[in-house]
Amino acid sequence: MKLLIALALVSFAVGAFSQCACPNSKWAVCDDAPCQCTLLVGANDKRVVDCTKLLPKCFLMKAQMHRARTGKDTRTIGGKPVETAFVDNDGVYDPDCEADGKFKARQCNNTEVCWCVNSAGVRRTEKGDKSLSCEELVETYWLRMQMVHKELPKTVTKADVKAGIETAMLARYKLDKSFVKDVDYDPEGRMIIVDVKKDMTDRTNDLTRVGWYMEKDVKELPQFNDQNKFEPMVAGQKLEMEKIVVYYVDEKAPEFTMKNLTGGVIAVIVVVIVAVIAGLLVLFFMRRREQQRYSKAQGREMDNM
């Protein structure tokens, strides 16, 4: 009996070790011999994924939409780096992906309404109809992640935060420290700003994957299989995040028209123009009245003569 139990345990252990798994995605399903993992992104639409890397954002977004449609669990619960940076106001849609996991430049979310996206799949033009054409997929080379951390018992310095964030991003997302260009820290606001940036010509490294995984880590649940939290160690304390905003900077400025940019700014411009015109009109009529008075006075003088 003991022998049997021991045997069972050994075979279980061996089985557990030989099992093929996908550490970088809790949604991927893997088959043994040969080990291959796939992600279900639609009904009868499985994509083979490389689980040694973070998975492509386009596949993960598509999988999330599919899971939401089929009732599976997808629980959701600074400032601009440059003027051309923008945030994702649309959220998750059902994207069209290339075979290699890149976003197609034009996205329509299975509707008649289409728009152009960057390599992070974030809309960078106004919405149009099916006739809209998007010449190329514009590369996002810079992501600014603006986070707020929960209260800490002991205060930490900017240098502590920078070191902790860099180490955590390397360990968790396999992001080389050379891509973490800047880490800024405001202890009062508990705000951490992380700039992840690559060369504009770099087409090998996909930083948008890191953005997606990090956003999920802070806002929802980890995408990783093990479900460990993202908690950088900073000066011996675990730093828990409570908010994140991601700004995207593309190689080319986005093409939003004035109307959707900022209604507030336009309103202010209109008010100023109206005020200036009103002022000019007042001046014009005042001068005309003065001139009339002057010429009348002149006329009277003439009479007297």
Ligand SMILES: *[C@@H]1O[C@H](CO)[C@@H](O)[C@H](O)[C@H]1NC(C)=O
């Ligand atoms: C995409 O379509 C889904 C439903 O089909 C909708 O809930 C979502 O808001 C759409 N997203 C965008 C960005 O249009």
